[in-house]
């Protein structure tokens with residue numbers, strides 16, 4: 001039994017360790033619960049024996065903790081605020097790790113037609129440093145996070161594209177929205193998350209209407225054969 005418990009603890013630690021390193025940021029949410037320490041404990045409508053008993057709970061049962069009133073503990077019982085004598089219960093802390101909002105959202109709706117990562121080289125690159133979202137020409141493209149437009153122009157393989165800088169959870173990022181049909185923002189503008197920045201198209205090096213979207217940690221560094229400063233956007237959307 002002890003061995004099984006040790007194995008379980010190890011697994012839990014490994015899982016939480018992995019979660020911590022793979023997530024951008026982990027925040028802890030703390031709540032309190034109450035464990036009943038005696039059998040036949042009465043649950044009352046108020047904080048004294050003068051109040052009506054509406055239930056009986058046994059040792060080991062747990063409830064959400066809502067507060068204290070004198071020597072009584074307020075719990076959530078069948079969806080209502082009820083009271084049990086504090087001397088027969090034990091309050092304990094529950095800490096849950098929650099993924100902090102990364103601040104990025106998907107910039108357009110549509111299926112992922114090419115993922116992030118190693119590529120065939122057929123189109124001149126062996127590493128696809130972004131994701132492609134396939135959608136009809138004219139489909140709106142939105143800012144993935146709040147930030148500043150640093151480029152809005154027609155240039156090279158990206159065709160019509162917009163580049164933005166962001167600071168999310170204290171970390172600088174750069175996003176690229178390429179092959180646009182139209183652009184509706186200009187360099188120097190500060191825009192809110194979800195603002196329309198243009199529409200999907202097939203300008204530049206594109207064989208059909210799609211949005212090529214890149215997310216870079218820090219400033220924009222491109223490589224046709226490695227990630228350079230890019231990261232997989234799918235790991236940052238929420």
Ligand SMILES: [Zn+2]
Pocket residue numbers: 114128130131132211212213
């Ligand atoms: Zn692409």
